[in-house]
Amino acid sequence: MIYRSRAPLRIGLAGGGTDVSPYSDEFGGAILNATISHYAHASIQPIEENGIIIQTLDRKEEQRFEWNNNLPIDGKLDLLKGVYNRIQKDYGLPMTNFCLSTFVDAPAGSGLGTSSTLVVAIIGAFAEMLKLPLGEYDIAHYAYDIERKDLQLAGGKQDQYAATFGGVNFMEFYSDDKVIVNPLRIKQEYLNELENNLVLYFTSTSRESATIIKEQQKNVLEKNEKSIEAMHLLKDQARMMKEALLKGRLHEVGEILDYGFQQKRNMAKNISNDAIETLYEAVKKAGATGGKISGAGGGGFMIFYCPGNTRYKVIETLNTFGGEVKPYRFTKEGLRTWTAQ
Known part of the structure; x- marks a missing residue:
């Protein structure tokens, strides 16, 4: 038997950082x-x-261990070992010899939620193996708990829920780790146009999101008014984006993304940089009406909204910057698990 799972990565469209x-x-x-x-x-x-x-x-990394209930957290393959340790602690694993293998379709630190999505996928494989009765909210919160509490990794809450639920979601985050996922019933024709007009671009650089996130957290704790106000405005941006997509006002999407781009700069240092600013201005001159750095910022993936047929001119421009435009489709399914004979 092989126990398999697959969880989708995500692009953030609005409100990024307010889940932290x-x-x-x-x-x-x-x-x-x-x-x-x-x-x-x-x-x-x-x-x-x-x-x-x-x-x-x-990433072509491998470690081998004798059977043990607790694998060492030492900076190598910690996400895999962290999930194993928690599953072992909470549910107990049968003393069978096995190989846990993972593969992610995007580089770590690229801003598509790779780490959290990987944790969700690993939990899914173990849940399939042990037939654990875990629902979507259970798995997402479990992944969050392992990353943020067991492994002490800085970050937000959105990625675990996106990977588990799938689709287009408006998510609300409250104290005591309370999260509400609101799936949006967007007309297919609106989604088709959004997919056509949104260009996904990898800058060919990855970054350590934890450093940016820790500064963002520090700014809130120290009551940095500029940073907190930026987060308030990004929260408003999420509501603006929700209304635009539900009502089919796609001509507003670029401007809403651009609004968020301006605000996100004020949350913490290094969210943007000179290279990103130069690229952003170039694609706007080519016809994009707005864009966004995916994830915490500093590099990784970016998205750009290109109305009409401007995507082709924008792609030509992006190709001069040394990164790579990535094809994609929106997906409706979240985490999926199965057993292969």
């Missing part, structure tokens, strides 16, 4: 995101040799 504590605890956060046809994959396969093998096939 302590802002979401004190003021409440709101985010609008959509899952896309890039995935984190996980497989658990029995092996003949004694012990446990964990490996990331995309």
